[in-house]
Amino acid sequence: MKETKFVLDEKEMPTSWYNILPDLPEPLPPVLHPGTGNPVTPDDLAPLFPMGLIMQEFSPERYIEIPEEVQEIYRTWRPTILHRAHRLEKALDTPAKIFYKYEGTSQAGSHKPNTAVAQAYYNKKEGIKRIASETGAGQWGSSLAFACALFGLELKVYMVKVSYNQKPYRRIMMETWGANCVPSPSPDTKAGRDMLAKDPDCPGSLGLAISEAVEDAATREDTHYSLGSVLNHVLLHQTIIGQEAMKQMEMANAYPDIIVGCIGGGSNFAGMFLPFVKDKIRGRKPDLRIINVEPTSCPTLTKGLYAYDFGDAAGMTPLLKMHTLGHEFIPPAVHAGGLRYHGMAPIICHLHKLGLVEARAVPQVATFEAGVTFARTEGIISAPETNHAIRATIDEALKCKESGESKTILLAHSGHGHFDMAAYESYLSGKLTDYEYPEEKVKEALAHLPGTPTV
Amino acid sequence: MKETKFVLDEKEMPTSWYNILPDLPEPLPPVLHPGTGNPVTPDDLAPLFPMGLIMQEFSPERYIEIPEEVQEIYRTWRPTILHRAHRLEKALDTPAKIFYKYEGTSQAGSHKPNTAVAQAYYNKKEGIKRIASETGAGQWGSSLAFACALFGLELKVYMVKVSYNQKPYRRIMMETWGANCVPSPSPDTKAGRDMLAKDPDCPGSLGLAISEAVEDAATREDTHYSLGSVLNHVLLHQTIIGQEAMKQMEMANAYPDIIVGCIGGGSNFAGMFLPFVKDKIRGRKPDLRIINVEPTSCPTLTKGLYAYDFGDAAGMTPLLKMHTLGHEFIPPAVHAGGLRYHGMAPIICHLHKLGLVEARAVPQVATFEAGVTFARTEGIISAPETNHAIRATIDEALKCKESGESKTILLAHSGHGHFDMAAYESYLSGKLTDYEYPEEKVKEALAHLPGTPTV
Numbered sequence: 001m002k003e004t005k006f007v008l009d010e011k012e013m014p015t016s017w018y019n020i021l022p023d024l025p026e027p028l029p030p031v032l033h034p035g036t037g038n039p040v041t042p043d044d045l046a047p048l049f050p051m052g053l054i055m056q057e058f059s060p061e062r063y064i065e066i067p068e069e070v071q072e073i074y075r076t077w078r079p080t081i082l083h084r085a086h087r088l089e090k091a092l093d094t095p096a097k098i099f100y101k102y103e104g105t106s107q108a109g110s111h112k113p114n115t116a117v118a119q120a121y122y123n124k125k126e127g128i129k130r131i132a133s134e135t136g137a138g139q140w141g142s143s144l145a146f147a148c149a150l151f152g153l154e155l156k157v158y159m160v161k162v163s164y165n166q167k168p169y170r171r172i173m174m175e176t177w178g179a180n181c182v183p184s185p186s187p188d189t190k191a192g193r194d195m196l197a198k199d200p201d202c203p204g205s206l207g208l209a210i211s212e213a214v215e216d217a218a219t220r221e222d223t224h225y226s227l228g229s230v231l232n233h234v235l236l237h238q239t240i241i242g243q244e245a246m247k248q249m250e251m252a253n254a255y256p257d258i259i260v261g262c263i264g265g266g267s268n269f270a271g272m273f274l275p276f277v278k279d280k281i282r283g284r285k286p287d288l289r290i291i292n293v294e295p296t297s298c299p300t301l302t303k304g305l306y307a308y309d310f311g312d313a314a315g316m317t318p319l320l321k322m323h324t325l326g327h328e329f330i331p332p333a334v335h336a337g338g339l340r341y342h343g344m345a346p347i348i349c350h351l352h353k354l355g356l357v358e359a360r361a362v363p364q365v366a367t368f369e370a371g372v373t374f375a376r377t378e379g380i381i382s383a384p385e386t387n388h389a390i391r392a393t394i395d396e397a398l399k400c401k402e403s404g405e406s407k408t409i410l411l412a413h414s415g416h417g418h419f420d421m422a423a424y425e426s427y428l429s430g431k432l433t434d435y436e437y438p439e440e441k442v443k444e445a446l447a448h449l450p451g452t453p454t455v
Numbered sequence: 456m457k458e459t460k461f462v463l464d465e466k467e468m469p470t471s472w473y474n475i476l477p478d479l480p481e482p483l484p485p486v487l488h489p490g491t492g493n494p495v496t497p498d499d500l501a502p503l504f505p506m507g508l509i510m511q512e513f514s515p516e517r518y519i520e521i522p523e524e525v526q527e528i529y530r531t532w533r534p535t536i537l538h539r540a541h542r543l544e545k546a547l548d549t550p551a552k553i554f555y556k557y558e559g560t561s562q563a564g565s566h567k568p569n570t571a572v573a574q575a576y577y578n579k580k581e582g583i584k585r586i587a588s589e590t591g592a593g594q595w596g597s598s599l600a601f602a603c604a605l606f607g608l609e610l611k612v613y614m615v616k617v618s619y620n621q622k623p624y625r626r627i628m629m630e631t632w633g634a635n636c637v638p639s640p641s642p643d644t645k646a647g648r649d650m651l652a653k654d655p656d657c658p659g660s661l662g663l664a665i666s667e668a669v670e671d672a673a674t675r676e677d678t679h680y681s682l683g684s685v686l687n688h689v690l691l692h693q694t695i696i697g698q699e700a701m702k703q704m705e706m707a708n709a710y711p712d713i714i715v716g717c718i719g720g721g722s723n724f725a726g727m728f729l730p731f732v733k734d735k736i737r738g739r740k741p742d743l744r745i746i747n748v749e750p751t752s753c754p755t756l757t758k759g760l761y762a763y764d765f766g767d768a769a770g771m772t773p774l775l776k777m778h779t780l781g782h783e784f785i786p787p788a789v790h791a792g793g794l795r796y797h798g799m800a801p802i803i804c805h806l807h808k809l810g811l812v813e814a815r816a817v818p819q820v821a822t823f824e825a826g827v828t829f830a831r832t833e834g835i836i837s838a839p840e841t842n843h844a845i846r847a848t849i850d851e852a853l854k855c856k857e858s859g860e861s862k863t864i865l866l867a868h869s870g871h872g873h874f875d876m877a878a879y880e881s882y883l884s885g886k887l888t889d890y891e892y893p894e895e896k897v898k899e900a901l902a903h904l905p906g907t908p909t910v
Binding site: 001002003004005007009010011072073075076077083087105107108109146149150168169172173175176177178372375376377378379380381418419421422424425428 | 456457458459460462464465466527528530531532538542560562563564601604605623624627628630631632633827830831832833834835836873874876877879880883
């Protein structure tokens with residue numbers, strides 16, 4: 001019998017998150033206060049986040065225990081399964097061994113609940129009654145709605161208006177879990193009202209939705225703000241993925257030569273590769289390749305500048321040292337909504353600068369071609385974001401076919417595409433197009449960087 | 456640590472299907488040829504089905520080995536997980552222990568692939584190149600498309616036109632897996648053309664779609680027909696669910712007092728309870744209660760007549776002894792599309808007559824109320840069909856709260872509701888209504904039964 005799945009019992013689920021900060025060969029550049037130019041302090045962040053999360057953002061501890069209440073909810077869907085893609089390997093006629101860790105069996109359908117549950121827990125624990133957040137197409141908003149339902153927290157989600165109107169199903173998911181979801185710009189905040197006064201038909205943007213959620217949280221005593229990617233504590237929570245994968249690769253008597261994942265803000269893929277990059281840093285597996293895959297339409301890591309920039313479009317957040325296309329950058333409306341972000345998790349950018357991870361941009365049509373191949377072999381219809389990682393996985397497997405090498409590839413599969421069928425229809429009917437971001441437009445967007453403050 | 460999940464390794468997956476036929480206290484009434492009134496023979500069915508499946512339909516063997524090729528594909532998502540619903544129990548404040556076996560992690564999102572994969576295999580093995588089938592809202596069509604993709608079989612799905620137009624996402628799933636899906640009535644069959652000539656705007660019906668698929672299969676040498684429920688071999692394939700559940704209940708040191716599931720054609724729930732009903736027949740658990748839950752809008756088992764009737768609306772199939780609302784019965788357009796069938800699996804009806812299982816009808820609004828409670832406690836957004844079973848599970852758990860009894864309830868959870876969010880929106884916005892089928896309309900439909908032929 002060929003082994004198809006590597007399944008951990010819930011008793012074998014990791015009980016700590018792995019924190020890369022103490023293992024970095026060079027320390028991460030500090031987050032800066034936009035006014036003073038000084039590194040932000042925990043107190044600076046206290047109006048928006050609970051102290052439990054803020055301390056994780058800066059923690060020097062290698063392992064941070066997962067609270068039992070969080071573990072208990074993780075266990076409703078975790079550990080997730082590591083699959084061996086026998087059928088895909090056969091279809092590609094490759095000597096490569098392809099494994100994929102599938103996060104699509106969470107109740108919200110992706111990796112996002114790994115951090116949503118943790119964030120809801122720490123807010124609840126510190127007496128917060130209500131959370132405000134933003135969402136684009138709805139992956140993050142629905143995951144946070146799931147988590148808030150389980151902890152009995154109120155949730156208000158500012159959803160980009162164009163998605164609110166065109167993609168109602170993720171909104172209905174949020175409402176089913178009890179969240180209040182409004183189209184952004186909304187009349188509920190000053191930022192929203194100002195925009196509506198200027199342009200009543202404004203379709204909204206993620207940047208504006210962030211501004212509304214941050215304002216909501218900053219102006220209400222009972223409310224905090226929550227972010228679904230980019231920050232250190234978000235990546236930390238996602239390391240449950242990579243730690244499980246390590247145990248499961250051991251069950252398979254294998255260790256990856258190549259790890260592949262898609263990056264938007266970077267939390268899913270970092271969650272997978274951070275426990276492995278530790279092995280690379282320590283010399284256990286110096287030739288391990290870690291491939292970050294992004295869309296050519298939003299080429300943050302491959303074409304962006306490594307500089308200090310705001311995390312949001314409105315310029316309200318602290319300054320992060322990261323690869324950025326400029327916080328005013330508006331990516332084209334490709335189907336991988338989760339990969340349309342102007343910046344990138346500072347941890348990933350730092351590892352990229354240190355030469356520990358690499359980056360690759362792939363065009364949209366080729367990602368759906370890969371996704372359909374995956375659906376017709378492994379059966380899973382994947383999220384458009386994930387299709388980027390599948391594209392690079394297939395490309396690496398085909399290289400193995402040419403070279404005759406039997407490399408072991410580990411794919412971080414972030415979730416299913418059940419709410420993205422319109423994108424598949426567009427591909428299948430030949431209407432999908434590619435979009436390569438022009439060099440000049442990148443330069444133009446980068447001209448508006450805030451510049452590095454003097455520390 | 457509270458145990459939340461009971462997980463079988465793929466090596467522990469059952470390797471046989473369980474066939475109830477030899478264990479029935481009285482033999483199942485025969486299927487009759489509508490022309491001669493004689494029991495149908497395997498040869499009568501050969502134009503539509505491969506002999507491998509036909510022999511299973513009549514088999515006297517208690518266990519039928521699952522072919523290795525089928526097991527290999529089952530292992531891409533099976534064994535499925537048995538969950539303990541701690542959070543639901545707590546919310547209901549019940550002493551009942553609630554377990555649920557969740558089939559929603561299959562690639563198509565329900566139990567349907569359990570038989571789709573088996574049916575595709577036997578057709579492929581006997582040299583068939585192409586399958587024709589019908590689908591209503593698309594659960595069955597998409598599961599069969601998944602299975603045909605994995606076996607390299609062509610598939611043509613006749614999809615009821617009103618669903619084809621209103622619910623495009625399951626159609627796109629089918630196309631992603633490579634199936635050809637057309638709206639029914641179609642110009643591709645005589646049955647379709649006749650209807651289009653009479654009424655070019657005909658919205659279609661499941662009965663007509665069956666007629667088109669059967670005609671397609673009967674008139675092409677390379678093509679067979681495939682059905683997603685009702686028949687013995689379909690129920691047989693689903694017994695993988697109940698056999699896994701038995702092992703998992705043992706892991707939990709428990710045995711159900713009550714098993715609950717929803718019934719449309721009956722295959723999902725029978726797949727769960729048949730291995731347990733054997734224990735009841737043999738006296739190991741004589742007081743085991745097995746509750747079949749159906750909608751009040753389509754009350755086949757609670758209000759229908761136990762009589763010979765056609766399986767399809769057009770009257771083309773052999774005659775089955777079953778509870779029926781009359782093959783001309785057109786159920787109202789409730790959201791649980793999978794429960795809108797005029798008949799019921801003969802095995803379930805026979806067990807009902809023998810007093811081994813019971814039946815209950817529940818109204819639509821109450822099922823969604825239960826589904827939302829489940830979503831906000833266990834996290835899973837369930838299919839509208841499954842919500843019927845969840846309703847009855849909650850009702851039984853609340854009875855335990857009143858009586859103080861700590862009964863063990865096992866819920867057959869057939870799948871997720873990711874393609875049914877419009878139904879949740881209708882419920883959440885207060886627009887959902889109940890529909891109790893009036894006694895007189897049932898009588899009217901039953902007046903058109905074909906009558907029992909003389910055997």
